[in-house]
Amino acid sequence: MQEIYEWFRWLNEATGINLTIVYDSYDRERMIDGFVNTIYLSLVCLGFSVIIGIVGAWLQGSPLKWTRRLVNGYIQLFRNTPPLVQMYFFFFALGSLMPRVENEWGIMEPILSNWHWAILSLSFFAGSFNVEIFRSGIEAVPKATVEAAEALGYNRLQTYVYVVLPLALRVCLPALNNNLVNLVKTTTLAYAIAVPEMLYVANQIWSDSLNVPEMMTFLLFAYVLLVGLLVMVMNKWERSMRLPGFGA
Amino acid sequence: MAKRHDVYGTTDLPVLLPAAERLNRQAAAERVLGAPKLRLRAWHGLALAAVIVLWTSFVWAQADGAGNEQQESVISAIWRWLPVLLGGFVFNIAISFLSMGIGTVAGTLLGIMQISQVWPVRGSSWLVTQFFRNAPWLVLLFFCMFLLPFEFTVFGVTIPFPDWIKAVIGLALPVMANVSEIVRGAIQSIPSGQWEAAHSLAFSRWQILSQIILPQCVKRMLPPWMNLYAILTMATVLASVVGVGEVMTLTQRVLAAENRPEFLVPFYGFVMLLFFAYCYPIARTTQKLELRYAVKQ
Amino acid sequence: MKTRILAAATALAASFAVGAPATADTLQNVMQSGTLTVGVKADYKPYGYLDSDGNIVGIEPDLAQDVADTLGVELELVAVVASNRMQFLDQGKIDVMIATMTDTAERREVVNILNPDYYSSGTNIMARKSTDFETWDDLEGAPVCGVQGAFYNRKTSQEFGAEIVGFTGTSEALNALRQGRCAAFVYDDSFLNSRLQEDQWSDYNMPLETIDDAPWGVAVKHGEDAMARFMSGMVVHWHTTGQIVELEKKYGIDPVPFTRKMHERYRGYIPEAKK
Numbered sequence: 095m096q097e098i099y100e101w102f103r104w105l106n107e108a109t110g111i112n113l114t115i116v117y118d119s120y121d122r123e124r125m126i127d128g129f130v131n132t133i134y135l136s137l138v139c140l141g142f143s144v145i146i147g148i149v150g151a152w153l154q155g156s157p158l159k160w161t162r163r164l165v166n167g168y169i170q171l172f173r174n175t176p177p178l179v180q181m182y183f184f185f186f187a188l189g190s191l192m193p194r195v196e197n198e199w200g201i202m203e204p205i206l207s208n209w210h211w212a213i214l215s216l217s218f219f220a221g222s223f224n225v226e227i228f229r230s231g232i233e234a235v236p237k238a239t240v241e242a243a244e245a246l247g248y249n250r251l252q253t254y255v256y257v258v259l260p261l262a263l264r265v266c267l268p269a270l271n272n273n274l275v276n277l278v279k280t281t282t283l284a285y286a287i288a289v290p291e292m293l294y295v296a297n298q299i300w301s302d303s304l305n306v307p308e309m310m311t312f313l314l315f316a317y318v319l320l321v322g323l324l325v326m327v328m329n330k331w332e333r334s335m336r337l338p339g340f341g342a
Numbered sequence: 343m344a345k346r347h348d349v350y351g352t353t354d355l356p357v358l359l360p361a362a363e364r365l366n367r368q369a370a371a372e373r374v375l376g377a378p379k380l381r382l383r384a385w386h387g388l389a390l391a392a393v394i395v396l397w398t399s400f401v402w403a404q405a406d407g408a409g410n411e412q413q414e415s416v417i418s419a420i421w422r423w424l425p426v427l428l429g430g431f432v433f434n435i436a437i438s439f440l441s442m443g444i445g446t447v448a449g450t451l452l453g454i455m456q457i458s459q460v461w462p463v464r465g466s467s468w469l470v471t472q473f474f475r476n477a478p479w480l481v482l483l484f485f486c487m488f489l490l491p492f493e494f495t496v497f498g499v500t501i502p503f504p505d506w507i508k509a510v511i512g513l514a515l516p517v518m519a520n521v522s523e524i525v526r527g528a529i530q531s532i533p534s535g536q537w538e539a540a541h542s543l544a545f546s547r548w549q550i551l552s553q554i555i556l557p558q559c560v561k562r563m564l565p566p567w568m569n570l571y572a573i574l575t576m577a578t579v580l581a582s583v584v585g586v587g588e589v590m591t592l593t594q595r596v597l598a599a600e601n602r603p604e605f606l607v608p609f610y611g612f613v614m615l616l617f618f619a620y621c622y623p624i625a626r627t628t629q630k631l632e633l634r635y636a637v638k639q
Numbered sequence: 640m641k642t643r644i645l646a647a648a649t650a651l652a653a654s655f656a657v658g659a660p661a662t663a664d665t666l667q668n669v670m671q672s673g674t675l676t677v678g679v680k681a682d683y684k685p686y687g688y689l690d691s692d693g694n695i696v697g698i699e700p701d702l703a704q705d706v707a708d709t710l711g712v713e714l715e716l717v718a719v720v721a722s723n724r725m726q727f728l729d730q731g732k733i734d735v736m737i738a739t740m741t742d743t744a745e746r747r748e749v750v751n752i753l754n755p756d757y758y759s760s761g762t763n764i765m766a767r768k769s770t771d772f773e774t775w776d777d778l779e780g781a782p783v784c785g786v787q788g789a790f791y792n793r794k795t796s797q798e799f800g801a802e803i804v805g806f807t808g809t810s811e812a813l814n815a816l817r818q819g820r821c822a823a824f825v826y827d828d829s830f831l832n833s834r835l836q837e838d839q840w841s842d843y844n845m846p847l848e849t850i851d852d853a854p855w856g857v858a859v860k861h862g863e864d865a866m867a868r869f870m871s872g873m874v875v876h877w878h879t880t881g882q883i884v885e886l887e888k889k890y891g892i893d894p895v896p897f898t899r900k901m902h903e904r905y906r907g908y909i910p911e912a913k914k
Contacts, residue, residue, distance in 0.1 A: 120797060174621055175614040176576040178583075179590070183614065186811070187607035190818050201767060203819040208804065279478040286583065288804045288815075293481065294787075298805065301721070301788040304745070306488045313481055321476040426693040488726075504732070505723075583807065587718065592693075595718070597810040598682040599689040601837070606814055 112305040115312065121299050128295030129316070135212065135291055136278045142217035143277060144270075147224025154229050165225065172222035177215070178283050184215040185287045212284040220277040227269045231262035264335050271328040278321055292316060391615060416608045423596050430589035431616050434578040437506060437588065441513040441578075442571050448514065449521025454551070456526040467522070474519035480580050486512030487584040506588075509581040517574055524566050528559035561635050568628040572621045579613070589613055665734050666865040674713045677703035678733035681718035682808050685833055685890035686739055698886045699737045702757070705882070706735065706873055721788035725749050728860050735859055735870060739827070741790065742856035751861045753871045756854030757883060759897030760829035762791045763849045765840075770822055772846045775799045784812045784821035791851060795825050816843075828852075833892045854897065878905040 099117040106112045114121040153165045172180065189211055194202040206214070235258050243257040285293040292313060300309040420427075455467035474482070486508045532555050540550040582590030593609050669675045679699040680687035687697040695716045707714035719727055719738050727733045728750050741760075742752045764783065766772055772781075779800035785792045787805040796803045804821055806812040809830070816824040824831070828849045834840050857874055859866045877883050878901040887894045 120793075174576075174618055174625070176579045176617055178579050179610055179614050179617070182811075183607070183610045186814055186818075187610070189820075190814075194819060197819075197822075201770065201819045201822055208815075208820065279476075282478045282480040285480070286807055287811075288784075288806050293478075293484075294805070297787055298792065298803075302790070302793045304749070310481075310485050310488055314477055314485055317478050317481055318473055318476045321478075322472070325476065422691050426689075426691070429693065592689075594808050594810060595681050595689045598684060598808060599691075601684060601810070601813075601834075602839075606810070 111308055112303060113308055113312070114299060114303045114305060115309075118303075121303070124290075124295050124299065125292075128290055128292040131289070132281055132291040132320075135216070135281045135284060135289065138213050139216040139220060139277055139281065140274055142213065143220035143224050143274075146217060146221030147228045147270075150221065150225030151228035151232060154225060155232075168218075169222045169225055172219050177219050177280055178286060180219060181212065181215045181283055181287055185211040208287045208289055212287055212289045216277065216280060216284065219280065220273060223273045224270065227266050227273065228262065230269075231266035232258060234265045235261045267332050267335055271332060275321060275325055275328065278324060279317070282317075416605060419600065419602075419605060420608065420612055426592055426596065427589055427612070427616075430587065430592035431620075433506070433586075434575070434581075434588045435620070437510055437513065437578050437581065437586075438571070438575045440510045441517055442574055444510065444514040445517025445574075446521050446567070449518040450525050452518060452522035453525025453529070456522060457529055459547075471519045471522045471526075474515050475523065477516070479513070479516050479577050480583065482515050483509060483512035483580050483584055486515070505584070506581075506586050509578075509584065509586045509588075512584075513574060513577060513581070517570065520570050521567065524563050524570070525559070528562045529555055531562060532558055565628050565632040565635070568624055568631070572624045572628070575621060575624075576617055579617075589616065664865050665731075665860065665863045666869055669710065669712055669734055669866075672712075674715050675703075675707045675710060676715045676717055676732070676734045677706065678717045678719040678724055678727055678736040678738050679703060680720075680738050682720075682810070683739055683830060685892060686829070687718075698883070698890055699739070701886055701889075702737055702877065702883070703735070705877075706870070709873065721786075725858075728858060731860070734866065735857065737857050739829075739855055740858060741853045743790070743853065746858075750858040751863065751867055752856035752858045753867055753874060754856075755871070755874055755878065755901065756856045756897075757874050757877060758829070758855040759852060759895060760827040760855065761849035761852030762795075762825060763828040763831055763845045764823040764825045764847055765816065765831045765834065765843050765845055766823035768842055768844050770846075772823065775847055775850065778823065781822040782820070784815050784824040786812050786826060789826065791825060794851075801825070829892075829895060832895075833890075836892065875905060878902055881906075 102113050102116040106117075115125040116122065150165055150168070153161055156162055185208060189204055189206060192204040192206050194204050197203045239257060239261070240253055243253045248256065281291060282293045284291050285297065288294065296309045296313045300306045452467050452471060455463050456471065458464045458467070487505060490503060490508045490511065529551075536554060537550060540554050545554070578588060579590045581588050582594065590613060593613055597605055597609060677700075679695060679697070681689055681695050683697070685697050687695055687699045690696045695718060700716055703716060704714050717727065717733050719733070719736065721740075724736055724738050724740060725746065728736050736750070737757070739758075739760075740746065740752075742756050746752060764772065764778070772778060775795075776799055778795065781801050782804055783795060783801040785795070785803045785805045786809055787807055789805075792803045792805060795801045801823075803825075804815065806815060809826070812824055812826070813834070815821055828845065831845055835843060835845065857870050859870060878898075881902040883898045884894045884902055887898065
């Protein structure tokens, strides 16, 4: 390990290519944390956005007009405004209205941190797309299939869990995967509200070490690889889940 | 790889309702576009405006409550800064036009290269397309902002390269990749029988493409292309992060000058409203075009 | 007015005497085109900020105007931020930079920071009076807001153990501080001082000893010797006449010890300046 660090230090002296994230232990730890944070942020938001999608799709089927309108309003608001502005709006506007608790520094701190708001706003942003995806998926399951399940003695919940959802999920999968890949790319915006993900950390490092080209190149390839890997896994999953007798 | 993008075929088996097919078609289209579709209605804009008015009055009430009668109201502050903010927004629109123009020209070429019969051309254009589709927009923007030179000297002529042009290029790159996929998808959606028929009439490959295939594609490409434009317009705020003087940058400077934290909400809300007001007619037109062309297919 | 012309003339004479290089230099270009482009901050009240017409105003724009007036050319201001100002200068987008830039040895390698420096500030924190930070080490483990790109962020987190929460601009960081998202805000003491004079920040103070007090320098591109000498002359002239102290008063902040000290020192530099 030490030799590798030395080699990168030598690289800096010899060529000026300054990859502090390899040989400087402080920068290295920051960047590893940033990478972990990006993955963590992506996974948590993926999970929440799927839950929001399922719940939203269920609410959209509500017989109450105003419930449906509320869900529709939410979808439109989040789809049609820039997510960066949404994030600022969430964090600075709604954030200041939260109840406060005293922290160990004797300050009344709002209960939700920048992490929470980043997760919330990204999840709701991606969730607004998931709602329609899931609703169409559920609509695609024929009534006859549900009736057949009932005839076999399934109750409502069982029908939903064992019959409707597995079918709907397979139908939604291509659209859902597109959206989730977009979500991972969108996590970079959390940078604006000081969530220490990869872009944020890279920015700190190039401010300190003035090595912008190196950090930028590293960042670009890191994201392309990360997203490329995700696309590959998703496509594999999609193929393995494809419904027989349906699709090309 | 290409097969995934095709419109899914139908089946005689009554496994799923037509909605499934519609969803799959939409998914295929979205995959081509790399981004989901927008759907807007008139009342959404009104609702957003109402929300902002409520916010401002709320903030106003708060300011009154704090006993700061001498302080200016939020509405008059926005009014006072309106020329500055609108000027910034026009800049956003200008950036979006230029990025879209450059991205469309480059993307169309790249898309045609993707169906080339020469495999190195096909492979490399596929790689370029995938690379720029998978990179986050913000990272691409940072990349162009910091790594492009301030001016180019070509044959003794110095061409200046201010940062808004860098932002235009930074945004044009993902647009190019997405347009490339739109073009490739549209070309491949034209039945191969047309190629064969034209071939038998002694058309060359280029003639078939330019005179028969591409004119048909324009219609199919228009809705996703306009949708991409709306997404691009919303992405122009990202240029603020790299210091271009567009509406978000100006809003931040205004907020720094005003130095009244309670202004953050209404000012950011106002920016949201501006974008909504601009994207709404585009989304409406896109929807109409989609419906019109869907019937003829 | 007399001293200004005198100082500028001295500087100009000096610059021409040593011989401007045959290639067109920045100063020559400025004189020929009739426009001087100066990089200043636009989010750093009162040193450089936006007025409601969208113009950049403040102490540094006023200084830039003085330079343009002395040369008899038009002034064009370009808003810069910490992360791009040196690149702008290097690329020739701006002729001169007067943008709250701390004079450090590393930066002197990248751009030509002129002697003497024109201002000075150190690093301090702004915190609610109820918090009891007494030394920098008390910040250990505390969430501390900052602005991305500031050089002391790393030091604050690495040496004092604070958790830096870096925002993109000062208004965001101040808002986060007010919301109670951080225990303190670490930034230039000159900026914090001018905030603390506002009513809305009356519950806050600057509890720590200012560290890293370092001067701010006017910068030009390396190799632009004529411009460098002329600008050095301008800075000397500002200290001689006490113009910076006056501008501090005009924009409602207490003159920092550095500007007062420099004014004292330079007052006798040109006899006419004595009144």
